[in-house]
Amino acid sequence: MKIKNFLLFSILLSFVLVACINAAIIFFMYNTLEKVNINALLLFSGILFILLSIILNSGINNYINYRIDKIYNQVNSLKKRRISRINVNADEFDFLARDILKYSYKKKREISKLNYRENYRRDFLGNVAHELKTPLFTVQGYLLTLIEGAAENREIREKYLKRANLAIERLSEIVSDLDLITKLETNGLKLKMDTFNILKVIQKVFDLLEMQAKKKNIKLTLDKFYDIPEFVLADETKMEQVLINLVMNSIKYGKVGGTTIVSVDYEDEDKLIVKVTDNGEGVAEADVPRLFERFYRVDKSRSRDQGGSGLGLAIVKHIIEAHEQTIDVTSTVGQGSTFYFTLEKA
Ligand SMILES: Nc1ncnc2c1ncn2[C@@H]1O[C@H](COP(=O)(O)OP(=O)(O)OP(=O)(O)O)[C@@H](O)[C@H]1O
Ligand SMILES: [Mg+2]
Structure with missing residues (x-):
């Protein structure tokens, strides 16, 4: 059952309370009851009922408003909207539930974006290292062979130096491509x-x-x-x-x-x-x-x-x-x- 309005709840509760008070009065003052003015008792019950209804309703409203405010304040990026301070009803809870759901979706999206970026960054670094390693090791290989004596032979020396040079060219190509792409991504591209x-x-x-x-x-x-x-x-x-x-x-x-x-x-x-x-x-x-x-x-x-x-x-x-x-x-x-x-x- 959907309680549409807390006023109804306050009224019901006041009614039960007044009934209980009346029952207690009747129980304890049964012998002297004839002496009590029945009209006065009815009037007393009526006034008590109205007062209790008002006090309970405003108490419940204030309490619930206080709790809802607290939730909105704690979740700081949640914007408080449409909550009426005068009369809280089930709709306000629907708004709150909807806002929280939206908030959790937003956070989930943010988290998956961050995860994606993290994976991307890891892949990217891995790729850069891998790309640079191949030509780098090629150069190193040729140079070591030359140092170990291959340099004595003129033909081999020239051949290996040429190959090492090609690998260096490849390295500088990769680095300048990376440089270009980083510039494109950070500053945007200046077009002529x-x-x-x-x-x-x-x-x-x-x-x-x-x-x-x-x-x-x-x-x-x-x-x-x-x-x-x-x-x-x-x-x-x-x-x-x-x-x-x-x-x-x-x-x-x-x-x-x-x-x-x-x-x-x-x-x-x-x-x-x-x-x-x-x-x-x-x-x-x-x-x-x-x-x-x-x-x-x-x-x-x-x-x-x-x-x-x-x-x-x-x-x-x-x-x-x-x-x-x-x-x-x-x-x-x-x-x-x-x-x-x-x-x-x-
Ligand atoms: N015309 C094409 N036909 C078939 N595959 C292609 C074609 N163009 C690109 N590719 C594929 O897309 C990939 C990426 O192309 P891209 O031009 O970005 O890199 P690359 O040619 O490998 O290296 P780079 O251009 O940096 O020297 C290539 O490795 C190749 O597998
Ligand atoms: Mg290409």
Whole structure:
């Protein structure tokens, strides 16, 4: 049963109390009762009943208000709302229960967010250490071999020094990627917005990566002949970086003799959509949502052979988001992938 109002409870209690007092009076004064004015007794009972009802009701209200206030004060981020000081009823308890439930949900969410961050931080540190270890140990290995006597032989000396140098280059690449990504995350990215022809940038990236593509006999092309320029408003250097990363990936994870096709279409009135499509190894559905995470690689051993640290797409996503644009991917294992992002039309 839901007691809607504590007034009812006070009235009932007063009634019981008055009845008890009357019963006591009748019991103890039975012999002299005839002498007692029955009307006076009724009047006395009536007044007592009203007084008791008022006192009990206000006492209960004050007590409950006091308790509710205390709960709200103790749970300091719980905002007190809608509790009427005049008349407490069951609704107030509903509000309180609801507020506490909301509060506990909020806290649960905060805790799971903190747990997620903690795991992320642990993974991140582990990944950084792992990434740095490989080239570092390579350099150390070559240097030790040289110290132990291999330096005497000129040919070996040159070969080992060159290899050590490559590993150092790899180390500095990782560190500068990490540096860039940390800067992006802490200060946000400062963009130098400009109007330029995106087709020109695509062609520049093709020229830049031509040698790498040739090694795997991969053809880099546009999807069609564009007879007019496609002007966009963006940071040109950063867009070049985005395209280098995407086209480089399409070569790294593309198949020998494959193709990389870049297209530029109209997304809507204010936006263009740039797509980079390859017919390479593709990515399994389960891995797709994680591709843009820092250090995430589908095939850890293969990607490392290719010299990847899994930071490329994380950087790409940062750059695109700094432009308030979006990037996404569709992919099928064995058939290839399409990475596509939007750009503001100029
Ligand atoms: N075009 C693609 N086809 C198939 N898999 C891809 C493609 N692009 C990216 N991937 C997968 O996504 C992972 C993450 O890519 P990302 O560019 O972030 O890192 P990376 O290429 O391994 O290293 P980095 O770019 O830092 O040198 C890759 O390791 C690869 O497994
Ligand atoms: Mg990459």
